[in-house]
Amino acid sequence: MEKEFEKLIMELKRCEICKNKFGFEPHPIILGNLYSKIVQISQAPSATVHKTLKPFTDQSGKKLKYEWYKVNDDIFYNPNNFYITALAHCYPGKDKNGYDRLPPKVCYDTWIKKELECIDNKLYIIIGAKSAKVFFPNENFNELIFKNNYINNKLALVLPHPSPLNIKWFKDHPEFMSKRILEIRKIINDVLKEKQYVY
Ligand code: SF4
Numbered sequence: 001m002e003k004e005f006e007k008l009i010m011e012l013k014r015c016e017i018c019k020n021k022f023g024f025e026p027h028p029i030i031l032g033n034l035y036s037k038i039v040q041i042s043q044a045p046s047a048t049v050h051k052t053l054k055p056f057t058d059q060s061g062k063k064l065k066y067e068w069y070k071v072n073d074d075i076f077y078n079p080n081n082f083y084i085t086a087l088a089h090c091y092p093g094k095d096k097n098g099y100d101r102l103p104p105k106v107c108y109d110t111w112i113k114k115e116l117e118c119i120d121n122k123l124y125i126i127i128g129a130k131s132a133k134v135f136f137p138n139e140n141f142n143e144l145i146f147k148n149n150y151i152n153n154k155l156a157l158v159l160p161h162p163s164p165l166n167i168k169w170f171k172d173h174p175e176f177m178s179k180r181i182l183e184i185r186k187i188i189n190d191v192l193k194e195k196q197y198v199y
Contacts, residue, residue: 032083
């Protein structure tokens with residue numbers, strides 16, 4: 001499995017399937033290994049990450065790492081801890097209205113299914129409504145956030161998008177910051193410390 005996984009990641013890092021559609025050179029972003037404890041799946045890298053080539057180096061990432069998880073960069077970027085992937089591995093550019101394009105479905109179909117088959121993780125974290133829709137197509141996004149869910153019989157936590165633009169959602173759901181994120185943080189930190197956890 002290790003050789004197959006290495007080959008998969010090498011091919012993924014060279015992927016240019018969306019080059020013509022994007023109109024620029026794609027920069028696939030991926031970090032983790034076969035034994036990462038937590039598989040984190042977000043929507044797509046931002047324009048900032050397209051430049052830094054390091055996931056979650058933007059404002060959303062700072063909120064996620066330092067305010068929500070309360071982990072430092074040594075922990076977050078340790079591939080034994082987090083496998084950081086997304087519905088699209090590359091920043092998809094802007095549409096004609098100036099909004100970030102949707103993550104191209106071809107990325108999920110080509111890469112993510114195969115990645116997830118390889119990794120021996122303990123926990124999934126699914127970030128944002130678009131990602132949640134892929135894994136839980138028939139469930140209400142807000143309900144998913146406030147309960148424990150399962151993918152492949154493993155615990156899956158669903159988070160709202162940490163983007164600074166997502167102000168209204170946080171105003172409408174104050175219990176996320178006052179209660180739910182405390183529960184989520186405890187689960188994440190227990191998994192990172194490999195404490196026994198039963199949820
Ligand atoms: S978004 Fe995915 S499929 Fe498209 S170029 Fe990047 S890695 Fe390839």
